[in-house]
Amino acid sequence: MIDVIHIVLFTFLAVIAIAIIRLRDLFAAVMLMGIFSLLSASLFTVMDAVDVAFTEAAVGAGISTILMLATLSLTTSKESRLYQRPQPLALIAVLLTGAALVYATFDMPRYGDPAAPIHHHVADDYIERIDDDIGVPNMVTAILASYRGYDTWGETTVIFTAGVGVMLLLGGGRTVYRIRRRKDGRSEDGGSAS
Amino acid sequence: MIRHVILRVLSKLLIPLIMLFALYVQFHGDYGPGGGFQAGVIFGAAIILYALMFGLEAAKRAFPPRVLEFLMAFGVLLYGGVGVAAILEGGNFLDYSVLSHDPVHGQHLGILFVELGVGITVASVMATLFFLFAGRGRADV
Known part of the structure; x- marks a missing residue:
């Protein structure tokens, strides 16, 4: 049952992250980032890290959303359109780094493993x-x-x-x-x- | 901001409750989830909600920026002061056990004041950040 909740929450996180990347409307992006934080907080709650969830909900979903909106009110809420040539080298670098990170996770202890080193230092x-x-x-x-x-x-x-x-x-x-x-008109x- | 009657009435109802909850999180952090940082953020959020609903000027009258500036530093100094008090009592810096005749009681006392320092600093920094951001440009944010 708990696995289902994990999968649903992680799916939502991934969908929202992709939506944030693709959105040009910064106001909507800020709102989605607030929802992203709230979902992360739910995830932490499911993982029994209530103190972290508390902080994430208050700071991530609350304060930083407000500060982002305050910033938008000073600037503009539309992302300006910049044409960029496709950069194959950058794509390869990102893919390689991502693959290396995924490969590194195979060495990590299983989630919630009581024998993990972090629980024994x-x-x-x-x-x-x-x-x-x-x-x-x-x-x-x-x-x-x-x-x-x-x-x-x-x-x-x-x-x-x-x-x-x-x-x-x-x-x-x-x-x-x-x-x-x-007197000469210059300012000091x-x-x-x- | 004259319109948004429902929002104003609701937030008038909610702001005291949010502040009360922040104090609960602050002083119940030893027993339940939470602590100084979370409490400070919640208290700061209450101040920000007040500023959003009733205008920046009203919020600055209720929470003067000069007082917030003082509290920012006061929280950090309160935390450090507990550490210095431990040294004066003959222990190490931030070793709360010497603060009272009973080591466990001393730890409780130390944690209480230390968390209070964190809460005061965080709340005043959050409110100050919002005041500064909102104070630029449009005056009616």
């Missing part, structure tokens, strides 16, 4: 110690906030830096650049932060 240790060390029922929170506290702090700093970067690029509205007119930038 530090995970066993965490699962064993978590009740005595931390005593938090949600293991994901315990690992992210406590065992991996450094990484999570780094991630928070990344988000902060992203916010500061956008503020610098789009102008937080605080720095006022006055353009002083000189005089920056002043208020």
Whole structure:
């Protein structure tokens, strides 16, 4: 039964991805990307990764769709048509890379395999110690906030830096650049932060 | 934005609930799915919904950009502050076990404050991003 859900969701994902590539209307493409994220979130839920699904639904389907729409309102919602000659070399490179990636998946452990290396490096240790060390029922929170506290702090700093970067690029509205007119008609930038 | 009566009434009803849910996700993250990041994004989404429905100016009056700027940095510093507090208590950086007389209780306390820091930073960054994008060009976004 769960396999059927997987197949249906993956089929939808593939169909939507192809539709996004072929669409010229960027507004519709943004909407489809939101649906793509929501379907990914359902997929994560089926795979029992609820914390990831939560994030994907909130960030992928919610915030990034809004930001994309805000960007479209500043630019245009039609993709401009560019004629490009067919590039056989690029096609061959993409096909070869794709084939190599598919070939590499044969070496990967089966989905949900309990003997997979990823489940045995530090995970066993965490699962064993978590009740005595931390005593938090949600293991994901315990690992992210406590065992991996450094990484999570780094991630928070990344988000902060992203916010500061956008503020610098789009102008937080605080720095006022006055353009002083000189007598000879040329303008001169005089920056002043208020 | 004077039209869209149904949307405005519905979002007036929904925004407090969304914010309440964000707080639930924030403080229930130890027990259920979620945590600071998800809670911050949900809270940011509530602010964005308010801005979409009632205009950017009203949203900026409710959530002044200067306060959001302060909160962006405050969240990161709160996280780091918990780490420094652990050092002052004689442990390693971000070792919450020394924060209380009982190590498990100390871990709970540390996770609570750390997640709060993440949530504050994420919510204010998300709202600031939207304000900046929407503030350019058309004024009625």
